[in-house]
Amino acid sequence: MFRFLLGRLAVLIPTFIGVSIIAFSFIRMLPGDPVALLSGERVMSPERHAEISHALGFDRPIVIQYFDYLWGVVQGDFGMSIVTKKPVIDQFFELFPATLELSLCAIIFAIVLGIPAGVIAAIKRGSFVDQTIMGTALVGFSMPIFWWGLLLIMLVSGILQWTPVSGRISLMYFFPPVTGFMLIDSLLSGQAGAFKSAGGHLILPPIVVGTIPLAGIARQTRRRCLKCFWETMCARRVPRASRPSVSSASMRSEMR
Amino acid sequence: MSQAAATSAVSTDPSRRARLAEFWYYFSENRGAVIGLVFFLFLVLLAIFAPIIAPHDPTAQYRDAVLIPPVWQEGGRAEFLLGTDAVGRDMLSRLIYGTQFSLFVGVIVTTLSLVGGIFIGVIAGYFRGWVDTVIMRVMDIILAFPSLLLALVLVAVLGPGLTNAMIAIALVFQPHFVRLTRAAVMGEKTRDYVVAAKVAGAGHGRLMFKTILPNCMAPLIVQATLSFSSAILDAAALGFLGMGAQPPTPEWGTMLAEAREFIQSKWWVVTLPGVAILVTVLAINLMGDGLRDALDPKLKRS
Numbered sequence: 001m002f003r004f005l006l007g008r009l010a011v012l013i014p015t016f017i018g019v020s021i022i023a024f025s026f027i028r029m030l031p032g033d034p035v036a037l038l039s040g041e042r043v044m045s046p047e048r049h050a051e052i053s054h055a056l057g058f059d060r061p062i063v064i065q066y067f068d069y070l071w072g073v074v075q076g077d078f079g080m081s082i083v084t085k086k087p088v089i090d091q092f093f094e095l096f097p098a099t100l101e102l103s104l105c106a107i108i109f110a111i112v113l114g115i116p117a118g119v120i121a122a123i124k125r126g127s128f129v130d131q132t133i134m135g136t137a138l139v140g141f142s143m144p145i146f147w148w149g150l151l152l153i154m155l156v157s158g159i160l161q162w163t164p165v166s167g168r169i170s171l172m173y174f175f176p177p178v179t180g181f182m183l184i185d186s187l188l189s190g191q192a193g194a195f196k197s198a199g200g201h202l203i204l205p206p207i208v209v210g211t212i213p214l215a216g217i218a219r220q221t222r223r224r225c226l227k228c229f230w231e232t233m234c235a236r237r238v239p240r241a242s243r244p245s246v247s248s249a250s251m252r253s254e255m256r
Numbered sequence: 257m258s259q260a261a262a263t264s265a266v267s268t269d270p271s272r273r274a275r276l277a278e279f280w281y282y283f284s285e286n287r288g289a290v291i292g293l294v295f296f297l298f299l300v301l302l303a304i305f306a307p308i309i310a311p312h313d314p315t316a317q318y319r320d321a322v323l324i325p326p327v328w329q330e331g332g333r334a335e336f337l338l339g340t341d342a343v344g345r346d347m348l349s350r351l352i353y354g355t356q357f358s359l360f361v362g363v364i365v366t367t368l369s370l371v372g373g374i375f376i377g378v379i380a381g382y383f384r385g386w387v388d389t390v391i392m393r394v395m396d397i398i399l400a401f402p403s404l405l406l407a408l409v410l411v412a413v414l415g416p417g418l419t420n421a422m423i424a425i426a427l428v429f430q431p432h433f434v435r436l437t438r439a440a441v442m443g444e445k446t447r448d449y450v451v452a453a454k455v456a457g458a459g460h461g462r463l464m465f466k467t468i469l470p471n472c473m474a475p476l477i478v479q480a481t482l483s484f485s486s487a488i489l490d491a492a493a494l495g496f497l498g499m500g501a502q503p504p505t506p507e508w509g510t511m512l513a514e515a516r517e518f519i520q521s522k523w524w525v526v527t528l529p530g531v532a533i534l535v536t537v538l539a540i541n542l543m544g545d546g547l548r549d550a551l552d553p554k555l556k557r558s
Contacts, residue, residue, distance in 0.1 A: 011393070018397035029413045138288075138545075142537040144489055146496045147512055147530030150519055154527075158520050 020073065024066050034058070034082060056082060097180025098168065105202055106210035114214045118221025125226060133218065140215030149208040156204060163203050170197040282550035289546020295539040303355040311335070312346035314353040314506040319344055326524050339524045342514065347524060350506035351532050357507045358488045358536055361422055365487035366480050368426035373433020374476065378464050380434065381441030392438070395431035403428045404490060411499040418501040421494045428490075429483045436479055440472035474551040481544035485537045492533050508533050 035052050036044065044052075053059045057068070072079060078088040121133040157165045164170070168182045175189035183202065186194035284290055302309065312318075318336075322344045325332050332339065338347040380391040398406070410424035411417075444450060445468060453467045494500035495509025503510055508529040515525035 011396075014393050015396045015400060018393065019400045022397060022401070026409050026413060030409075031412075031415075135288075138541060139534070139538060142485065142489075142534060142541050144492055144509075144530060144533045144537070146493055146509075147526075147533065150512070150516065150526055151530060154519050154523065 017070075020070055021066070024069055028062065038082060094177075094180070097177075098182070101181045101183065101202070102205055102209060105206035107213060109206045110210040110214035110217055114217030115221050117218040119225055121218070121222045122225035122229065130222075134222065137215040137218040140211045141219070143211050143215075145208055145211060148211060149204070152204050152208060164201055168198065168201050169194065170201075173197060279550050283546050286546040286549055288542045289549075292539040292542025292546065295535070296543060299355050299359065299536060299539065302352055303359050306352050306356055310346075310349035310352045311337070312349040314350045315345065315504045317344045318346075323518070323522055323525070325522075338528060341511070341525050342518065345504075345506075347528055350511060351508070351528060353506040354508045354511065354529065354532060355536070357418065357501060357505065358491070358533070361418070361425075361491040362484040362488050362540070364422050365426045365429065365491070366484045368422070369429040369433055369483060370476065370480050372426070373430050374437050374469070376430070377434040377437025378441055378469060381438035382445065382460070382464050382468070384442075388438070391434065395434050398428065398431050404493060407490060407494060408497065408499055411494060416499045416502060418491070418495075418505065418507065421491055421500040422487075425487050425490050425494075429487065432479060432483065433476065436475050437472060440475060441468055444468045444471050477551060478544065478548045481540060481547055485540040485544065488533065488537055488540070 035049055035056070035058065038052065039048075050059070057065060060068075069079070076089065078092070080086065081088055081091060084091065117133050117137070121130045124130045153165055156162050169186060173186065173189070173191055173194040175185060175191065175194070178185050178188055182198040183195065186198040318340065321333065321336060321340050323342060324336050324340045324344075326339045326347075327334055327337050329339075336346050336348070338351065340346055341350070376391055380388040407421070407424040407428045410427065411420050414420040414423065441464075450463065450467055453463060458467060491500055492507070492509030492512070495507045496513045498513060501507035501510045503514060511529040512526070515522075515529065518525050
């Protein structure tokens, strides 16, 4: 077992190096000169351009730059942002809780709705309820979510005016971030209505992000449930006549 | 000579026709799959005959008819059945021409990643050893990135456009086919019929592509339909982000991107391209479910 884990870890290292090479070279291959971009609207003299390039290390050979980057990454140093002059890792962790909060809400939404939907569909197999749930799940599975988001904003935020259009909390509230999670921070701030506002901003996004996982979970749950039902019935020697018919394609497809 | 041999093989081989009939029997038992197939064929016809069916040129701008609502709403005009967009182009014609791009993307991306994936996967699964290790590590690296993000960066590097978007998506989908093919080849390689062919003196190329590969096709076909619909979705997403087909191309994702500013007022420019994407992907997924059921040998026993 230990050897197996070690083998897996040994496999990780070349993959990690490959990923770092690709990430590094893509950033360099993107069109646009970061130094020229720094100067903005103003025109930069060639001497100044060379000076800044030297200060940022862009004049060194690309391979040296890569190893410099890799050495930094191994030590947990992802470099400085040349725009804000703050460490990249700090900026990452400033915004990462927002992503985490959204993903957590989305996956909770998907699980809480998806598993019961799948179980109900399995119990009522072949009925109208089953067909409706599975039909809806397939529609969700095929959803272009960038459009689904627009559509929900149009309906729920635009016409019904139930939820805000964008942002994480209303501009009326301000408090210093403690955990970075808006739901927790708004509670901790103790301001009246702040939590409600944060919650209202966190309704539509998880629904949109969670739609495809929800559909996948419902389909998967139904399939597993049917397989279980079948095996249980076989094990208990339920007479063949009272078992559900296995001749239909829909039933057979659930037995994978 | 080889062509004559191929045709005679089809007509004299009874098992092939029987297999096809068996496949159709299982496929047609699934009502959803048949509906998906019929709708898909409808889309194919729409794409082929777009120049005849579409009432207007998809890029012609009617300056006197900007943002006209669909015909059944107040202010709609009979010549623009589904209304017009912000620069007076007919929505219906653009949607019809959009079918061409979406199906084209699906076909090209699936073919590219399927052919490439099969070739690489067969080599990895057949030769094993260091060749296999190198190939699978490279595939792991591609899989380590979120697929749409990798496609986005690839397109940014190559330059925005539908062709580059297709290349990027095909590259991102490749590893799935490689893994599937490799697993299937590894399963078949030690079977008796392969050993028999080897003893009979078959070379590597023949063993790989004529003996083993035809027996690995079922999971690949299912994966191909899946990636057909994902390719359409991803290409539309790239178009929506401004990295796919460029305006004034009537691609559905690009149309959505242009419509974003009218989200509060003009529902038809936002809703219709999305409905087109959704319905197309849904039809292909329905077909994919049916194919999976019909091709899976495990399901046919009873």
